Amino acid sequence: MKMKWSALNKGILISFVISALATAPRFIRLNKDDLQYLFNHFMYLFVLTLMYWILSQAFVYKKKKVILYTAIFLLLSGLISIFYQLILEAFFGDFRILYSDFPLIRDLNEKKQLLMLFFRGILFSAIIYFIVFYLNLLYEKQHALTEIEQLKKEKLEAQLDSLKQQISPHFLFNSLSTLRTMVTDESSKVYINKLSNVYRYLLSLSDSNLTSLKEELDFIESYLHIVKERFEEAIEVSVNISAEALQLQVPPLVLQLLIENAIKHNVISFEDPLKIEIFDKEKMLFVRNNYQPKSSVEKSTGKGLQNIKKRYEYLSEQEIEIAVKDDYFTVKLPLL
Known part of the structure; x- marks a missing residue:
């Protein structure tokens, strides 16, 4: 006032x-x-x-x-x-x-x-x-x-946005299920199945502020299959997560945002593949990629990383850490 x-x-x-x-x-x-x-x-x-x-x-x-x-x-x-x-x-x-x-x-x-x-x-x-x-x-x-x-x-606006977002995914998800039964090529069926898994996961997050790291990694596995269809061997992702860390939680889609951010801002080629590592240490989740920024790229709004920062502040008052060192771009996320 x-x-x-x-x-x-x-x-x-x-x-x-x-x-x-x-x-x-x-x-x-x-x-x-x-x-x-x-x-x-x-x-x-x-x-x-x-x-x-x-x-x-x-x-x-x-x-x-x-x-x-x-x-x-x-x-x-x-x-x-x-x-x-x-x-x-x-x-x-x-x-x-x-x-x-x-x-x-x-x-x-x-x-x-x-x-x-x-x-x-x-x-x-x-x-x-x-x-x-x-x-x-x-x-x-x-x-x-x-x-x-x-x-x-804000809650009403969020509910309306959620409703708008769910109408299209439900239709697409049902269409993908139908399409999977129509195609005969095995690789196409796998691709459609992975795409269906992605949308199934997105639909399950309507009211979720946290998800287990295991569920997030299962989603990332399907998401990366779709990404690799585009970039093939030009992108390499290694995941090394302990059994204890799999039971801990993260805000949903944080890994997808970080992978998408790495793809957007770095050179990706067969000669210089983008290498992304996902591993945990002392209740922290590390997402690291070799830093090879594009010479010309649209100006970053920083919304992806800012979104992750705000979600962690809201959920736990813990902060994420971002560092560029020794030709690596690293983001450290607290496991909750």
Whole structure:
């Protein structure tokens, strides 16, 4: 929610209103000679309440030890009330009259007058503290409601996108199944079968944030069969994964994104084949390829790697590592 006023303007307005309300009762016995007194009284309280508001900004937003911080705020406010009065009296002798019309104050000794100033500070600061605390609650509530509405909107958009994406794959998947029964060539049947496996896996991920590494590698095996039909021996992929790592999880399609990224940005030829290694070490999954960037390639948007980074931040708060060293491009993915 965009704030129309700055925080300082809020403090000035709150201090103005409280000072005006505290000064208002003195209009009942107003005469011409009291106008200057009323103005001085208002300014006296305005500066004091504004100081309380500024002090409240250091305490009211604390989420822990709220009672302790509130008590410290009120104690400091009482002391500020005393020192504020004493400083003004030292420079302006007439300022003593600004609190002399409090009931019975003329009958109190100096110690009790200071005590009254202390409790007056607590009273005024408590009002300021409550107002700031209440306004902060309203802001947080409005902010939370805005975030909830935004999440609902994003969820609805994601559901619509998912529905759109599922209509075409289901049709294609059924068509591939029919096509497989029609062809007689064995290599074509294998290709169609691998393509069907790819789409079957994609359809199974509609609401999945994580998948086992074993399932991801099974999908990659079918995906690589399709890729190799295009590049043949110009691309080599080796997979060396421990049995323990197969039971761990990764965000779905991360391996496909990294392989696709390597194919997009590197030279692939029979003379200089693209070599991709997939292996694990200490609960980390490594995807490494020999770094032979194309001399001319469309400018990378970085969306693939950025997508993987955000998914890991969302799912585990762990970060992926990307490095280019010794003619190798390496991405390290935490196994979850």
